[in-house]
Amino acid sequence: MNRFERQQILPEMGQEGQDRLHQSSILIIGAGGLGCPAISYLAAAGVGRLGIVDGDKVSVSNLNRQTLFGQANLGQNKAMAAAEHIRHQYPDLLVKAHPLFLDNHNAAQLLGDYDLIIDGSDNIGTRYLLSDACFLLGRPLVYGAIYQYEGQLTVFENKPDSITYRDMYPMMPSPDEIPSCASAGVLGVLPGIIGSMQAAEAIKFICKIGTPLIGQLLYYNLKDHSTRLLKLSHHPKAEQNRPTNVTEMQNQNYQLNCQNNLEIDWTSAFKLADAFPSLFIDLRHPQPDQPEIPEAYACVTVSDLNGHLDKLNQYRYLFVFCYHGISSRPVAQSLRQNYNHLNSFSISGGHETLLNTRK
Amino acid sequence: MKTQKLKILFFGMTAEASGCRELQTDCLPTTGDLQKTLLEKFPLLKTQNFTLAVNEQVVNHGLHPLEAGDEIALLPPFSGG
Known part of the structure; x- marks a missing residue:
């Protein structure tokens, strides 16, 4: 008897499928909400060699969904902690931690060393980089992503004519563009479901079981378990926007994190505030004779802000403004960095431009 | 009897922009007309990037003709993990 017996007796799997898994190597990008369940199930299934890429550290807010970690791992590198956890469970498994963030310079070397890649990243820039790199290297990529209660899943086979x-x-x-850097909430079980589905797709792909989601995009909604399976097609602009070789990829800028989009104008801010819970933060010294922003919007002055610091996560967007849009920038930056509120913006031009906007 | 309407499905952030996950609207000739109507009705959609699927097939090649009874899905990228 061995620990894979229950899967080896499955039709379509068999000893042959198990051997294929054992001979394969899989790299997981991101040991987060998606990566943790994917790593767990791939390790349990007997993948021969696993690599885990993550430059981030375990923080307490990760623990509702990143189930490879516990209180004792706080502050540790995620790739290292995840690899350690897996080694403890299965000492015979080859698992390598890459304690770094994927970027356009290390991508080709990292990915080239594995047969299949799992995208468990949490930002749009890395998703473009991974897709481009895997396409150039011809590595199959199992893509998964979440937004609030919804998830997306597909497999990019990355043959020359693949989608x-x-x-x-x-x-x-x-x-x-207004970024969608979601510091939005997440129920831990959703990435648990989508990450497990990614592991399933990887195993199906390697063991040639069933029909992997190649050329098809699955949407899943946790609220009512509704799914939609959409057929993908080639886009006429895909090729021209994709780097044609590794050097081109290395010269491309994938750093599209929210830090680039610190500023927002009043019109966009009001539009967002109409639709989502938002807080305006007024850094000016109180000046009662100046026109304030409409009463319908939640607004605090800088002196009230301290009392609000623990309530910031009630708001989807934070809009910081000052007189001219200069001192609001570092405040918005600090709200992102120190309070992890990624949708914090500095209003460009500050209060001065509010008058023009409202005319 | 076949419906004379189009069925629109909203996913992710587009559902927040429209305030609903699904709606019916009068049939329009093409995806371009539909897109214009939706952007007028839900201005927040202008700030969002999404691709369209007609009857579960993603359509990337310019204007796509529509017929009564078609189901159109607005598919924004998700980035969370």
């Missing part, structure tokens, strides 16, 4: 992420969304969003 890639760029066929879904050819261009990276430009820095002036």
